[in-house]
Amino acid sequence: MAKKTRKRKTRTSRIRTWRGWLFRWAVRAVVGLSVLTLFFVMLYAVFNPPTTPYILSEGRRLGDVERVWVDFEDVAPAMPRSIVAAEDANFCLHWGFDMTAIRAALAEGANRGASTISQQLVKNVYLWHGRSWLRKAMEAGLTPVVEMIWSKRRILEVYMNVVEFDEGVFGVEAAAQHYFGVSAKNLTDRQAALLAAVLPDPKGRSASQPSNSVSRRAQAIQGGAATIRADGRDDCFES
DSSP, rough: HHHHHHHHHHHHHHHHHHHHHHHHHOOOOOOHHHHHHHHHHHHHSSSSSSHHHHHHHHHHHHSSEEEEEOOGGGSSSSHHHHHHHHHHHHTTTTTSHHHHHHHHHHHHHHHHHOHHHHHOOOOOOOOOOOOOOOHHHHHHHHHHHHHHSSSSHHHHHHHHHHSSSEEEEESHHHHHHHHHHSGGGOHHHHHHHHHHTTTTHHHHHSSSSHHHHHHHHHHEEEEEEHHHHHHTTTTTTOO
């Protein structure tokens, strides 16, 4: 009887030891991942991301991609305003999550999106595409960190350089050359609006040969960009 009691105590002690070991390593893993994440958030606040997980995967799939980095000041002013008008009209007013858009999305169900430019940046630069609760949870945790460390101008600059505008075409400079044969600095208001209009579906829409719906959307974006300029909602990224 005493031997059985000792065995049970020994087994219980071993289980506690293993649980303690696993807990300590889990804490270390979480802390290590948090530090690594913070490092890359701070790094890309200053240095341009050389690539992203999605660009890498598309490069492997397609064999090559078109991408040319361009600084914010070398992009036509209409382009960032068009992107904000198309993707996140309250970009300068929120801290990473647009609560008004989220409430509207919940009310309307799956027919409406609520991701901000900041959230899309985090997905494109640090995470992966596709729907999953894990990715959304990581996105939700990273977005406020990026908003705290990066300026709004930097968020928009990096976003314009990593987002996809056509299959294998990443960034506004490559997109301007691909669709219109001009540099991003020389985009017209209409061209900028057309580029912004393809963002929700870059593989299914064309800026140079827009469908009627894309053309109408571009017209609305052009008007929205003008409104954003007039009411000062571009103040956070216009120097």
